[in-house]
Amino acid sequence: MIGIKDIAKKVGMSPATVSRVINGKKHVNPQRREQILKLIEETGYVPNKAARSMVLQRSYTVGIVIPTTFNIFQRQLFSIMEKRLESFGYYTLFLFVNFNTESETECLNRLKAEKLDGFIMIHEIKSPYFYEYLESVNLPVVTATFRYGSIPGIHVDEEKAAFEAINHLVNLGHRKINLLVGGDFSFSKQRMEGYYKALGAAGIERDERRVFLARQYTMEYGINAMREMLLRGRDFTALFAATDELAIGAIRALRDEGVRVPEDVSVIGFDDIEIANYTVPRLTTIHQPITEIGEETALALHRQINGSNPVKQDRTLSYQLSIRESTARVP
Amino acid sequence: MIGIKDIAKKVGMSPATVSRVINGKKHVNPQRREQILKLIEETGYVPNKAARSMVLQRSYTVGIVIPTTFNIFQRQLFSIMEKRLESFGYYTLFLFVNFNTESETECLNRLKAEKLDGFIMIHEIKSPYFYEYLESVNLPVVTATFRYGSIPGIHVDEEKAAFEAINHLVNLGHRKINLLVGGDFSFSKQRMEGYYKALGAAGIERDERRVFLARQYTMEYGINAMREMLLRGRDFTALFAATDELAIGAIRALRDEGVRVPEDVSVIGFDDIEIANYTVPRLTTIHQPITEIGEETALALHRQINGSNPVKQDRTLSYQLSIRESTARVP
């Protein structure tokens, strides 16, 4: 493998000078600079990242903590972040984590092993050790789509958005509105809270039997949950699914039983993943400003890392109710 | 930051001994080993990866080259690979690349900068320099879903699979079969080739006006392409879309014009992404053994890296025609 010494030797100069050229420092004779640049070009030399990272005590790398089972929304999100981070000159390292302590510890270790410049979380880690460590080393962090303690986060007002989703249904005359929600995240709690509050505001009695739990936020579990609902008799005219994927699964199960959407049952989702606009029927859903979330998150982290505008604060972005074809007046 | 010296000092031993313990080497007094292990546990010490990578001349990291605009199939694929690689003890580094020379060069540089143990390509890079470099450093590589030169690849017989897809349509009585295909990859050429051959075998005349090009393999371009087809008059009874995403977009556009699928027009896709089984109607498609492809690829790379079973050879996995609801007898 070719190294900085090889380059230096070939042009008859010291590694220090070559290093200066590579890093665009001053105090190098323009002619020699050209000469070195040319040689680097020719040889295809690229500095070793580990060596650099070691002496610089930083890696120009940003981590993104994401669940192994990332959903479509998260996939779109990290895709956007990755592009933005790259434009800022960072490498991106994905830290996949599962829903268990072991995996979270593993993630923490990785964080320690790499000298990351900072990182983004689009997955809520439970372990308190994790956050303790962050505090102790003062590593720049931004969360996206949720909040944790005093860490700055970029997100929408989930509760209010869910409230509005239910309101849309209520305005269409629905009173028997089921909720399909999954696991143990803040967004699920907030969306559920919005559901209850909207029902309350509409004078509809709170009925826990209308709430169904999916084990995961996938289409498969959406199908399963809807089957279960149907088994208990079709005493609902509308469904609020906590994510679009759950909604798509639910619509599938409804169709399989000959129930028409939206004629017989209205379904509203949440997130507005890309496919929501391509399904049959197109999905009415809460649009999250996914591009903006991704960009803002990357920017906030960049700012933290560079110390410019060190304002560590949350940003609540605005969502939108996107009315498409899966909701209609109550039959 | 806590380092190996700190650990050593605290137990009153040399860094060398601590290093031996960390790496599970022999010749350490069992008592001291325990003592050191305990301290590491307590302090939460994790060795610095850069330092380690530097002296070891390897990183225990495997790269996955993937297009920035990865599609759903590729997303599922890398997810599987990542899990498998982790189980082998590798870190995974994603190398996103765009469809231009600059980005490919960038990717190559990254490959040089990191001391990767090996890498996987699920994206065809064009630049010959890229492959030259691979040759020159003899870096372990495996391709997935395509082949390049003598690099071992894991894939299905794309052409034969496409042939079978068309055959399915022909058996249903279709003769006016359009093709929707996108960009410049080997799989697109092979799927197109299968289309033509199957038509030939069925005695259907080759008609290039039946072939439509999508700029990207996305649902959006699927819609656009189908609109264009429809504009030219509906003189087809079936469509073979080169990917499921294209198919889903096409079905959407068909619906928008009041064309029923499969009653009026049959649509068949390729890949069998997760959602293909949840759309309305469910998508008939070619099932790629995505889990197997992912696992086999990771395994093949692992073997190359470890020199065990250094057989550098291709594996052609078997696909399956998955008949669902989007195809029917010709009207």
Next chain:
DNA sequence: ATGAAAGCGCTAACAT
């Protein structure tokens, strides 16, 4: 079984 010392490839402080 253990420690001292060299060195991985690079950058930066200090000389010149």
Next chain:
DNA sequence: ATGTTAGCGCTTTCAT
């Protein structure tokens, strides 16, 4: 403007 040198945190000879 350029070179010399030290050192980032670790592993691995080579002594002992």
